[in-house]
Amino acid sequence: MMIRKRRGPVLVLVLILLLAFLSACGGAKPVSAPAQGGEASGKPITITGAGATFPYPLYSKWFYVYSTQVDPTVRFNYQSIGSGGGIRQIMAKTVDFGASDAILTEEEKAAAPDLRMFPTVAGGVVVAYNLTDAGGKPVGKGLKLTPQALAGIFLGTITRWNDPAIAQVNPDIALPDAEIAVAHRSDGSGTTFLFTSYLAQVSPEWREKVGAGKAVNWPVGIGGKGNEGVAGVLRQQPNSIGYIELAYAVQNHIPYAALQNREGNFVEPSLDSIVAASNAYAGEMPDDLGQLLVNAPGKDSYPIAGYTFILLYQDMPNCLKASKIHDFMVWALTEGDGYARELLYAPLGEQVEKKVIAKLNTLTCEGGKPLPGK
Amino acid sequence: MEKPYAVRKATSHLMAALTVLSAGMSAGLLLLLLVYVVRQGAAALNWDFFTKNPVPVGEPGGGIANAIVGTFVVVGLAALFALPIGIGSGIYLSEFGRNRFGDVVRFLADVLSGVPSIIMGIFAYVLIVARQGHFSALSGGFALGVMMLPVVTRTTEEMLRMVPDSVREAGLALGLPRWRVLVHAVIPAASRGILTGVVLALARVAGETAPLLFTAFGNPYFSLDINQPIATLPHTLFNYAISPYDDWHLKAWGAALVLTGLVFIASLLVRLLGAREMST
Numbered sequence: 001m002m003i004r005k006r007r008g009p010v011l012v013l014v015l016i017l018l019l020a021f022l023s024a025c026g027g028a029k030p031v032s033a034p035a036q037g038g039e040a041s042g043k044p045i046t047i048t049g050a051g052a053t054f055p056y057p058l059y060s061k062w063f064y065v066y067s068t069q070v071d072p073t074v075r076f077n078y079q080s081i082g083s084g085g086g087i088r089q090i091m092a093k094t095v096d097f098g099a100s101d102a103i104l105t106e107e108e109k110a111a112a113p114d115l116r117m118f119p120t121v122a123g124g125v126v127v128a129y130n131l132t133d134a135g136g137k138p139v140g141k142g143l144k145l146t147p148q149a150l151a152g153i154f155l156g157t158i159t160r161w162n163d164p165a166i167a168q169v170n171p172d173i174a175l176p177d178a179e180i181a182v183a184h185r186s187d188g189s190g191t192t193f194l195f196t197s198y199l200a201q202v203s204p205e206w207r208e209k210v211g212a213g214k215a216v217n218w219p220v221g222i223g224g225k226g227n228e229g230v231a232g233v234l235r236q237q238p239n240s241i242g243y244i245e246l247a248y249a250v251q252n253h254i255p256y257a258a259l260q261n262r263e264g265n266f267v268e269p270s271l272d273s274i275v276a277a278s279n280a281y282a283g284e285m286p287d288d289l290g291q292l293l294v295n296a297p298g299k300d301s302y303p304i305a306g307y308t309f310i311l312l313y314q315d316m317p318n319c320l321k322a323s324k325i326h327d328f329m330v331w332a333l334t335e336g337d338g339y340a341r342e343l344l345y346a347p348l349g350e351q352v353e354k355k356v357i358a359k360l361n362t363l364t365c366e367g368g369k370p371l372p373g374k
Numbered sequence: 375m376e377k378p379y380a381v382r383k384a385t386s387h388l389m390a391a392l393t394v395l396s397a398g399m400s401a402g403l404l405l406l407l408l409v410y411v412v413r414q415g416a417a418a419l420n421w422d423f424f425t426k427n428p429v430p431v432g433e434p435g436g437g438i439a440n441a442i443v444g445t446f447v448v449v450g451l452a453a454l455f456a457l458p459i460g461i462g463s464g465i466y467l468s469e470f471g472r473n474r475f476g477d478v479v480r481f482l483a484d485v486l487s488g489v490p491s492i493i494m495g496i497f498a499y500v501l502i503v504a505r506q507g508h509f510s511a512l513s514g515g516f517a518l519g520v521m522m523l524p525v526v527t528r529t530t531e532e533m534l535r536m537v538p539d540s541v542r543e544a545g546l547a548l549g550l551p552r553w554r555v556l557v558h559a560v561i562p563a564a565s566r567g568i569l570t571g572v573v574l575a576l577a578r579v580a581g582e583t584a585p586l587l588f589t590a591f592g593n594p595y596f597s598l599d600i601n602q603p604i605a606t607l608p609h610t611l612f613n614y615a616i617s618p619y620d621d622w623h624l625k626a627w628g629a630a631l632v633l634t635g636l637v638f639i640a641s642l643l644v645r646l647l648g649a650r651e652m653s654t
Contacts, residue, residue, distance in 0.1 A: 046595070046602065048508065048509070048591075048603060050591075053616070056613075056617070057430065057431045057617060057618070057619065060430040060431070060594065061430035061431060061432065061433075063430075063594075064429060064430045064433065064594075065430075075594075075595055076594075077591075077592070077593045077594060077595065077603055078594075079591055079592045079603075079613075080613065081587060081588075092504060093507055094503055094504065094507055094508055094509060095508075095509075226616055227616075227618065228615075228616050228618075247618060248618040251618040251619060251620075252618060342432065343431065343432070
């Protein structure tokens with residue numbers, strides 16, 4: 001009797017096991033078959049990309065608008081796994097396009113000589129702070145910093161807020177006699193790349209001791225992962241300073257400093273001052289389009305800015321996908337400006353835009369064929 | 375050198391009180407977390423949230439239907455992979471594995487269960503994604519399955535061990551072959567315990583983000599194709615949480631609530647199963 005009664009559960013268990021075995025062995029193939037035939041039968045084709053976190057909100061907007069309003073036969077799946085990840089994945093060819101905030105290094109170019117960079121928008125890195133003045137009131141916007149003071153703070157040579165290097169250019173703020181808590185990114189990031197590239201340009205000492213890169217050996221400070229990590233450190237640490245993306249600072253109402261640019265003007269980071277920097281450098285755009293916008297000339301230029309790039313192979317493995325990507329890119333660069341501004345990304349200036357589109361038109365597919373319909 | 379009775383009694387009470395306090399704190403923390411997630415996430419919940427796909431910043435509406443379904447797909451694939459192998463090896467370990475090989479398997483299973491989840495993701499990436507040349511739900515399921523495997527193996531073994539040997543002896547004494555004793559007496563006696571372990575393992579891996587970053591990859595669209603990238607709840611939550619937008623933060627809380635709810639329901643199911651076992 002005992003054995004009879006227990007038969008139910010065991011039957012179920014055996015059934016589950018059997019089912020599991022069967023579907024594990026036979027299930028995978030039939031399911032995959034329609035996916036490959038799907039492209040021909042009018043199902044939208046999916047283009048996969050991965051990379052930089054910084055342009056993710058804008059890209060997702062662009063992709064959404066493009067596939068709902070412009071070309072419903074294409075869908076984009078973009079995952080923000082970070083610039084370094086984006087470069088790696090496009091090099092491993094697990095994605096159709098990569099995205100990066102940092103320009104390709106010489107090693108990366110050597111490893112993937114066929115990989116091209118296409119700037120899409122520019123963004124700025126702001127120096128954000130959490131500061132209370134000597135009277136105990138929080139300092140909102142309005143702090144000014146010279147390149148020397150900024151380098152000194154991040155080098156650890158300037159350690160107090162009332163240091164003359166800071167106080168001299170901020171006569172309106174009663175700077176406290178407090179120690180400066182420095183926050184930086186702990187993960188490899190395009191933001192760090194721009195920020196350290198800038199410091200390396202303006203400070204020989206920084207160039208020599210620390211250098212520029214997606215991750216560096218910080219002389220001082222506490223690390224935070226991502227913009228949100230640095231912002232978190234800033235929130236918790238009184239009298240702290242760090243660097244984050246402009247869009248992040250604006251969205252989260254974090255005060256940021258005006259920086260002294262090459263012409264000696266103190267410029268607040270904004271879309272206009274970033275566009276000014278990009279225009280000031282437009283004439284010097286190199287042929288591989290990998291340009292940094294740090295320490296730009298021009299009186300209205302904000303000094304820490306950079307493009308974010310989409311990475312594509314000069315000769316793409318699939319003609320259909322290649323032409324879809326090409327068309328999307330041209331649309332984004334021309335029609336997509338409004339969405340960019342709305343989300344606090346600086347669209348490309350006219351001169352740069354022309355250069356990027358000209359280069360997009362040189363793309364080929366499947367071993368040197370011109371893109372279909374071009 | 376005995377301490378006076380009053381002192382011993384006081385110490386005893388104090389210590390007992392401390393354990394009550396600890397128990398209260400761990401329960402309280404959990405409750406606090408639940409209440410917090412519900413309070414933050416409830417505002418995000420509406421019909422669209424469960425039935426629509428995500429929309430970008432600034433577009434009204436949108437939901438996480440793709441991620442809810444994706445989580446079930448990926449966890450289902452993980453179960454397909456881990457349950458047969460895990461339960462099978464659990465049976466082996468308990469019934470036949472009292473030897474050197476069994477010890478090695480047991481040790482390896484324990485090591486495997488301690489391996490950080492991100493490593494599982496990288497493993498699946500190298501083994502499946504890099505070879506196939508694209509991300510897929512399948513590779514995500516595999517990564518989670520590898521995570522589940524040692525848990526299922528060891529729970530199955532423990533549960534079968536708890537079946538007294540007298541049951542096995544009784545079966546054998548009746549002249550049943552060994553496999554019949556196993557299938558008809560030992561495994562049924564342990565089946566609820568095994569199911570409990572399985573559900574807990576499923577609930578556990580359902581909340582994993584790290585193994586999915588480079589495998590299931592994520593997908594803003596609804597997908598059931600196991601050879602394509604797929605969205606999952608923890609991954610969607612992660613993406614929304616690190617964004618700078620309030621709207622997305624709210625959706626992250628909503629996703630957290632849905633995920634917590636699913637795990638909660640799974641645990642409740644386990645409780646019910648356990649209760650039924652008590653009553654029979």
